[in-house]
Amino acid sequence: QGRSGCTVPLSRQGGCNGMGQEQEHPVGAVGAQHGAAAGGMCGNRDRDITAGAVGAQHRLGWVVLVGTGLVPSTLQRTLVYGRDRIRFMESLVVGDIAELKPGQGTLTLLTNEKGGITDDLIVTNTSEDHLYVVSNAACADKDLAILRDRAAQLQATGSDVHLEVSDNALLALQGPSMARVLQAGLPDDLAKLSFMNSISTTVFGVPGCRVTRCGYTGEDGVEISVPAARAVELAEQLLGVPDVWLAGLAARDSLRLEAGLCLYGNDIDETVTPAEAGLMWTLGKRRRVAMDFPGAAVIMAQVKQKPRRKRVGLTSVGPAIRPHMAILGPEGRPVGTVTSGCPSPCLGKNIAMGYVEAAHSRAGTKLTVEVRKKQHPAVITKMPFVPTQYYMAK
Template sequence: MESLVVGDIAELRPNQGTLSLFTNEAGGILDDLIVTNTSEGHLYVVSNAGCRDKDLALMQDKVRELQSRGSDVGLEVVDNALLALQGPTAARVLQAGVADDLRKLPFMTSAVMEVFGVPSCRVTRCGYTGEDGVEISVPVAGAVRLATALLGNPEVKLAGLAARDSLRLEAGLCLYGSDIDEHTTPVEGSLGWTLGRRRRAAMDFPGAAVIVPQLQGKVQRRRVGLTCEGAPMRPHSPILSAEGTVIGAVTSGCPSPCLKRNVAMGYVLSEYSRPGTPLLVQVRRQQQVAVVSKMPFVPTNYYTLK
């Protein structure tokens, strides 16, 4: 797996996971994914459903390459559904249906357990909302049963992609295909923290020759957070300097339900990326004042052991 991603997978503890990136030789991001080192002796990988075909082909090609060299490696696609239970009371709701003590399951760790009578579920303390919560990998045959059991609690409501999108944007989390893609490097995308220290030194991941020097040098553009009043900033809206020169574009934007103001992220020339920098964003042919802001816009509430 380390021949495909930028993260330090070998150093993961049993049942610990990490967000990582598939990269190409030009340093671009092919997808973001979560890799977990399970206590059962294999890696559990969750990548984006929208990138399923290319991610699967990437891993299959690497498996064949390594097997041809005599390596003991294999790839199995698990026919599971993935349910995300997110929010401040998610753990309490789920605890009613599991025997395991969820207080011992911190952020980015996982365990296999029976959930509301459905066996062989992998529960991972993670999610893409910035809130506490879990993602449950459940055998397809039990997915509807489990979803029905969760919805039996009046605190649990169905949430669509638009609700998830506003939450992940408030948390400053990237959406693949919008905020990052194969033409974006991890450093440009402000994701340099995903590069393991050992991996940086070894420079043994795809695109390392491009990405590692960027950590110490300058990149032409960077992903930043933006806040503004007035009309919401939307993808592709031009970002301008205070003098009116186009310096970038918005990649994600929406009104923030928590902050009651508009938030967005986008790419600007590096010299304009410092928090507090006043800029302009063109929305519906009108220029409105925006400010480069630190992310996350709303503090995250991931569950960690004290």
């Protein structure tokens, strides 16, 4: 079956929706061996793939929808060791890291003193002796500098914390067939692994892997951290399964937008607060009371006073809505800006994300978007646009 019954080929032309750096991936050469042509997506050369096997006009997002997609990822992984690792992490992010059970992870936000979002991270409390931190590739240098600077500050006062940057490759296996495909090469029972949980294991004979049940598509999926020297081997084994195809970032971008997930650099950045972005759920209750994370006073004051702008979803018909387009109110006055947008293969209409004045943020509000100097009707729509399929063990 496909995502919520969706079997529509993703035939649109994808484009760069965010920031990125020119990076190679250990399995970047695999695409050419599987009838795929790589194009640019946010500066990553081994991205945005069209496959002849599916038809030159079809994006591989179609395969993610009705089968399982394999996406090489350039996300940065940092390991945090030491008895003070949780205190270290909580001095930088808004989440309640101390409450995470062994193997459990959470999406959290790295914030600045003005309450802005420096990056969105996934932090996992591994069952071993460290925290596993995944950050965006475009923010890798910035994030690492912040982590290292804070670690040095704590070390100077006698705290026990140290960092190690992982050189593993990361493969994202996403889609309805993921569990069946991966279970065939996994000694562990995948049915016991819930969304946002992680295990260290062997995958199709490759030891030293970390499998985390998460992803950036809204589908049931995993991200596999694999030793770089064997990344191509594992990718080839996965791509040898009939249901698995190599997918590009443009395909993944349409899926994450359908799922209502933010893209750093477009939908959130250092000028946007968690309150404005609708991400207050990432703040742990204990952390809200303690107010001991960067920008806490600004963020909590904004919650009390209500933010002046809010992140919203939009749907429309006609020309596609793209980033930076103006959102206009009933009288034609600008009330916001689009931050992400594309045609939705599942819904058969345009979807977008953006920020509007709070007075215009209620679902069902009719606005217009200016596309090539012409105004087109748009409606504020609740997200996710397409129901997510995150898996929770019974």
